[in-house]
Amino acid sequence: MKIKDILAQGRPTVSFEVFPPRKDAPFGPVEEAVKRLCAQRPAFMSVTYGAAGGARANTAGIASFVQKCGIPALAHLTCATATRAGIAGETARLRAAGVENILCLRGDPPAGGEAVCGDFIHASDLVRELAGKGFCLGGACYPECHPDCPHLEEDIAHLREKADAGLDFATTQMFFDNNIFYRYISRLRDGGVAIPVIAGIMPVTNGRQIERICRISGTHLPGRFKTIVDRYGDKPGAMLDAGVAYATEQIVDLFANGTNAVHVYTMNRPEVAERIMANLRGILAGG
Numbered sequence: 001m002k003i004k005d006i007l008a009q010g011r012p013t014v015s016f017e018v019f020p021p022r023k024d025a026p027f028g029p030v031e032e033a034v035k036r037l038c039a040q041r042p043a044f045m046s047v048t049y050g051a052a053g054g055a056r057a058n059t060a061g062i063a064s065f066v067q068k069c070g071i072p073a074l075a076h077l078t079c080a081t082a083t084r085a086g087i088a089g090e091t092a093r094l095r096a097a098g099v100e101n102i103l104c105l106r107g108d109p110p111a112g113g114e115a116v117c118g119d120f121i122h123a124s125d126l127v128r129e130l131a132g133k134g135f136c137l138g139g140a141c142y143p144e145c146h147p148d149c150p151h152l153e154e155d156i157a158h159l160r161e162k163a164d165a166g167l168d169f170a171t172t173q174m175f176f177d178n179n180i181f182y183r184y185i186s187r188l189r190d191g192g193v194a195i196p197v198i199a200g201i202m203p204v205t206n207g208r209q210i211e212r213i214c215r216i217s218g219t220h221l222p223g224r225f226k227t228i229v230d231r232y233g234d235k236p237g238a239m240l241d242a243g244v245a246y247a248t249e250q251i252v253d254l255f256a257n258g259t260n261a262v263h264v265y266t267m268n269r270p271e272v273a274e275r276i277m278a279n280l281r282g283i284l285a286g287g
C-alpha cells in the first residue's frame with residue numbers, strides 16, 4: 001500500500017523504523033525484531049539505507065521481509081554517492097520485492113573514500129529521477145533547520161523545491177519540543193509547502209548518546225528533557241521508562257493537536273515500540 005493513501009485516510013497512525021544488518025551479519029536477529037515490530041501493526045515500517053551501520057545492500061532484503069509480514073515498507077535510498085545506473089538497479093530490486101514507497105535522501109558526504117560521482121547533488125535530484133515511475137515518494141525535513149543550511153527560511157525553500165519535484169510526503173528529523181514542530185508546520189504552509197508531514201519521534205533510551213547526537217544535529221533539548229537525562233542517563237532501566245514516557249507524551253500531544261501521522265524511530269528495539277503502543281491503545285482504537 002502507498003503511504004500517501006494511508007495518510008489520506010486522516011486517522012491517527014504510528015509507523016516504525018528499523019535498520020538492516022551490517023555487511024556480512026546474519027539477517028536472523030533483525031528479522032526477529034521486524035516480526036515483533038510488525039505484530040504491533042504499525043501503519044508502515046521504514047528501513048534505513050547505510051544509517052546506524054546497516055549495510056545498504058541489505059535494505060531491499062529487509063524491506064521485502066517487512067512486506068511479507070503484511071506491513072507496507074518504506075525503503076530509504078540515498079543518492080550523494082550514487083550513479084544513475086546504481087539507482088536504477090536499486091529501484092528495480094525494490095519493485096521486484098513489491099516495495100511501493102521510497103524515502104528519497106541525499107545522504108551525507110562520504111567520510112573517506114567513497115566517490116561522489118555528481119549524478120545527484122541534492123535529494124530533489126533523486127526525486128526528479130524517480131517521479132512518475134509508480135513509487136510513492138517521501139523526503140526528509142528539518143523543523144530546526146538542516147545543519148548545512150544557514151537559515152530555516154532557505155531550508156524551507158529547498159524543501160518546497162523537493163516537494164515540487166514530486167514528493168508525496170515528508171518525515172521530520174527528531175524533535176523533543178512539540179512547539180518547534182507546530183511553528184515549523186505553520187511556516188511550511190506559509191512558505192507554500194502543502195505536502196503531508198509525518199512527525200518523527202525518537203524514544204530516548206540512551207541519555208548520553210542522545211546528548212551527542214543532538215549537539216551534532218542542532219536538535220534542541222528542552223530543560224525538562226535535560227533534567228531527565230541528567231537524572232537517569234546512566235541508569236538504562238530508568239532511562240527506558242523515562243524515554244518511553246516522554247515519547248508517549250509527545251505523541252499524545254501531537255494527536256490531540258491534529259497531527260495524525262507519527263513516525264517512531266524505534267530502531268531495532270521492539271520492546272520500546274510495544275510499550276509505546278500499549279500506552280496509545282485506546283487513542284489508536286478511536287477512543
Ligand code: FAD
Nearest residue numbers: 048049051076105106107122123140146148149155158173
Ligand atoms: P537535501 O534535501 O538534499 O538537503 C540537504 C541540504 O542541502 C539542506 O541543507 C538543504 O537546505 C540543502 N539544499 C537542498 N537543495 C538545495 C539547492 N538546490 N541548493 C542549495 N542547497 C540545497 N541518512 C542516511 O544515510 N540513511 C538513511 O536511511 C537516512 N534516513 C533519514 C531519515 C530521515 C527522516 C531524516 C530526517 C534523515 C535521514 N538521513 C539518512 C540523514 C540525511 O541523509 C542527512 O540529513 C543528509 O545530510 C541530508 O539529506 P536530505 O535528503 O535531507 O538532503
